[in-house]
Amino acid sequence: MTSTKRATSLKDVADAAGVSVTTVSRLLNGSLQLPSETKLRIDKAIQDLKYEPNPHARRLSRGRSETIGLVVPDIANPFFATLVSAVEAAADTRGLALSLHATLNRPGREIAYLRSLARNHVDGLLFITNHPDDGELAALINQTGKVIVVDEDVPNARVPKLFSDNELGGYLAGCHLADHGHRRVIYIGGPQEMISTRRRSMGLERALRERGGPFQVFRYQGNYTVEFGREAACRFLDEGIQGTAIFASSDEIAIGLIEVLRARGISVPHDVSVIGFDDVGPLHLFAPPLTAIRQPVRALGERALALLLETNWAEPESLAFEELLPVEIVVRNSVAPPSKS
Amino acid sequence: MTSTKRATSLKDVADAAGVSVTTVSRLLNGSLQLPSETKLRIDKAIQDLKYEPNPHARRLSRGRSETIGLVVPDIANPFFATLVSAVEAAADTRGLALSLHATLNRPGREIAYLRSLARNHVDGLLFITNHPDDGELAALINQTGKVIVVDEDVPNARVPKLFSDNELGGYLAGCHLADHGHRRVIYIGGPQEMISTRRRSMGLERALRERGGPFQVFRYQGNYTVEFGREAACRFLDEGIQGTAIFASSDEIAIGLIEVLRARGISVPHDVSVIGFDDVGPLHLFAPPLTAIRQPVRALGERALALLLETNWAEPESLAFEELLPVEIVVRNSVAPPSKS
DNA sequence: CTGAAAGCGCTTACAG
DNA sequence: CTGAAAGCGCTTACAG
Numbered sequence: 156m157t158s159t160k161r162a163t164s165l166k167d168v169a170d171a172a173g174v175s176v177t178t179v180s181r182l183l184n185g186s187l188q189l190p191s192e193t194k195l196r197i198d199k200a201i202q203d204l205k206y207e208p209n210p211h212a213r214r215l216s217r218g219r220s221e222t223i224g225l226v227v228p229d230i231a232n233p234f235f236a237t238l239v240s241a242v243e244a245a246a247d248t249r250g251l252a253l254s255l256h257a258t259l260n261r262p263g264r265e266i267a268y269l270r271s272l273a274r275n276h277v278d279g280l281l282f283i284t285n286h287p288d289d290g291e292l293a294a295l296i297n298q299t300g301k302v303i304v305v306d307e308d309v310p311n312a313r314v315p316k317l318f319s320d321n322e323l324g325g326y327l328a329g330c331h332l333a334d335h336g337h338r339r340v341i342y343i344g345g346p347q348e349m350i351s352t353r354r355r356s357m358g359l360e361r362a363l364r365e366r367g368g369p370f371q372v373f374r375y376q377g378n379y380t381v382e383f384g385r386e387a388a389c390r391f392l393d394e395g396i397q398g399t400a401i402f403a404s405s406d407e408i409a410i411g412l413i414e415v416l417r418a419r420g421i422s423v424p425h426d427v428s429v430i431g432f433d434d435v436g437p438l439h440l441f442a443p444p445l446t447a448i449r450q451p452v453r454a455l456g457e458r459a460l461a462l463l464l465e466t467n468w469a470e471p472e473s474l475a476f477e478e479l480l481p482v483e484i485v486v487r488n489s490v491a492p493p494s495k496s
Numbered sequence: 497m498t499s500t501k502r503a504t505s506l507k508d509v510a511d512a513a514g515v516s517v518t519t520v521s522r523l524l525n526g527s528l529q530l531p532s533e534t535k536l537r538i539d540k541a542i543q544d545l546k547y548e549p550n551p552h553a554r555r556l557s558r559g560r561s562e563t564i565g566l567v568v569p570d571i572a573n574p575f576f577a578t579l580v581s582a583v584e585a586a587a588d589t590r591g592l593a594l595s596l597h598a599t600l601n602r603p604g605r606e607i608a609y610l611r612s613l614a615r616n617h618v619d620g621l622l623f624i625t626n627h628p629d630d631g632e633l634a635a636l637i638n639q640t641g642k643v644i645v646v647d648e649d650v651p652n653a654r655v656p657k658l659f660s661d662n663e664l665g666g667y668l669a670g671c672h673l674a675d676h677g678h679r680r681v682i683y684i685g686g687p688q689e690m691i692s693t694r695r696r697s698m699g700l701e702r703a704l705r706e707r708g709g710p711f712q713v714f715r716y717q718g719n720y721t722v723e724f725g726r727e728a729a730c731r732f733l734d735e736g737i738q739g740t741a742i743f744a745s746s747d748e749i750a751i752g753l754i755e756v757l758r759a760r761g762i763s764v765p766h767d768v769s770v771i772g773f774d775d776v777g778p779l780h781l782f783a784p785p786l787t788a789i790r791q792p793v794r795a796l797g798e799r800a801l802a803l804l805l806e807t808n809w810a811e812p813e814s815l816a817f818e819e820l821l822p823v824e825i826v827v828r829n830s831v832a833p834p835s836k837s
Numbered sequence: 838c839t840g841a842a843a844g845c846g847c848t849t850a851c852a853g
Numbered sequence: 854c855t856g857a858a859a860g861c862g863c864t865t866a867c868a869g
Contacts, residue, residue, distance in 0.1 A: 207615040211555040212846035236577030274548040442783030553862035
């Protein structure tokens with residue numbers, strides 16, 4: 156009963172309307188000067204039969220799928236969830252479906268998705284990695300085409316790339332800290348080979364340098380995770396590092412960091428100032444409300460899809476460029492002048 | 497260069513291996529007694545040509561797509577993001593692709609996705625709605641089949657349904673509050689026609705009733721959003737409602753609520769106790785850390801997919817059942833005995 | 838065990 | 854303007 160009886164096809168509609176399938180197909184695809192009266196008959200047949208085209212047949216025939224692929228490290232992470240949400244919304248607006256895949260830090264899956272794209276499974280791919288590439292990914296991307304690298308770099312891929320302005324983010328954080336008198340800053344970043352971490356760190360240093368005088372940055376780099384936030388916090392605490400402020404390079408890192416600070420009775424911003432990065436989570440409800448650099452997450456997703464569709468893939472030499480989206484600082488209550496300890 | 501040259505097909509492989517496409521196809525699909533030596537030749541040809549089957553052709557031919565659809569209200573919402581993540585992981589394990597769609601409260605989109613499923617676009621659908629149905633959805637679901645209703649009910653749909661044990665959640669919250677001496681509780685729920693809100697409210701009342709003595713529940717029902725959390729908070733504050741505890745029926749509602757309490761200088765749990773529901777966000781870092789009922793979000797996603805695959809869709813009479821997944825209470829620091837005011 | 842052939846349901850030159 | 858027919862790349866009875 157509930158199961159699939161033979162679905163109504165183009166042929167059925169054509170028969171019902173007394174025309175050929177060619178005509179119906181053309182009507183459906185808009186490549187037709189409507190002869191008005193037959194058009195009505197066809198429309199009626201479509202209504203009556205509740206006809207809907209079989210997408211598999213259409214795709215096979217047309218050689219494209221009207222769906223785009225999106226590869227992200229982890230969907231449950233609020234940053235990526237927001238990005239996925241933005242891409243889905245933008246794709247839907249354009250009548251594109253979304254095929255979603257999470258890599259969960261397994262390089263093999265990245266390769267597999269790229270391959271399936273190559274076989275025209277999807278019309279294009281938005282690709283987000285979160286670990287260094289040994290060159291395999293870049294090679295695959297270059298021979299595949301139609302992929303936009305988003306958020307984090309794949310070094311030798313010659314395709315459009317879209318990132319947040321990470322250097323600016325680091326710089327804004329650095330300025331804010333420096334303005335409050337901080338000169339010794341602990342930086343908790345992501346994987347050190349990754350562009351996001353490197354650029355944020357560079358921005359931080361540039362700010363500190365520009366403000367003049369001696370300064371010091373203590374670097375802890377690992378993953379953009381709660382676990383690493385905790386781990387880094389324990390390490391610098393146990394090492395007795397004398398930073399007066401901490402720049403946590405993601406919401407997750409900030410969460411892990413704050414858990415530890417709280418557990419050890421270290422007060423923010425009284426004992427140490429903290430500034431975060433991402434600002435996707437409800438940082439304003441933390442104790443204290445966390446000052447952070449906000450990434451333009453939705454804009455990243457929307458722009459990435461636009462790039463995928465706008466790019467002229469036939470001109471390889473114009474493909475390799477990098478576009479940066481601005482970030483901003485959201486000042487709350489976790490940064491204060493260093494305490495006199 | 498980078499663009500798609502004609503992809504290598506089954507025919508190419510067959511030619512290269514000196515066999516028919518039938519044979520290659522069979523090998524690929526496992527329905528073959530391997531003749532060992534030809535098998536090797538074919539495997540080699542596949543390697544050499546880097547052959548990968550065209551999924552569109554396969555789908556058209558087989559009449560199924562090896563992809564399942566997932567319809568959620570809003571991907572950026574951490575609750576749904578986590579659910580999507582769990583479904584994707586489970587689907588990937590089984591070699592299924594995921595087609596993701598957000599409805600964003602637009603009923604028309606729900607209808608459209610259901611229709612496209614009916615046309616065998618996907619092999620099955622996990623469906624999550626977040627607003628009452630006038631019957632149209634249920635009708636469509638019943639004639640479509642192969643859909644699992646998850647998280648929130650579609651009343652007359654005769655398909656498997658999977659929910660959190662919302663009544664239990666309300667009950668656990670109620671017990672915890674009652675144990676601390678609360679008898680006048682403000683309940684901030686979602687849309688009042690929805691099953692989740694009704695059941696949580698029932699559980700809350702059952703707990704209060706079981707503990708004996710007079711009690712009172714003040715109900716505010718709207719959406720599971722930050723905005724509604726704020727709105728409800730302002731309303732009961734302005735109305736001077738004398739509740740000693742608040743049961744906020746989602747993380748989002750709790751966030752809005754806490755924003756308002758904080759803005760008005762009302763201290764939790766000193767002035768009023770708060771207990772939340774969902775526990776997906778970093779509630780442990782809130783000020784104070786929020787006690788909440790935790791939903792088994794990932795389990796919900798995994799089980800939903802399992803149900804979709806396990807169900808024998810050919811037997812309509814066995815289809816209509818409801819399965820509940822248990823919730824638990826996570827006690828933190830936002831509930832205390834009522835203050836003597 | 839293996840192959841020729843039909844069929845899945847569209848699209849699209851190519852002819853009227 | 855409209856149709857017959859080939860083709861997209863698979864799968865799968867049906868025959869050897």
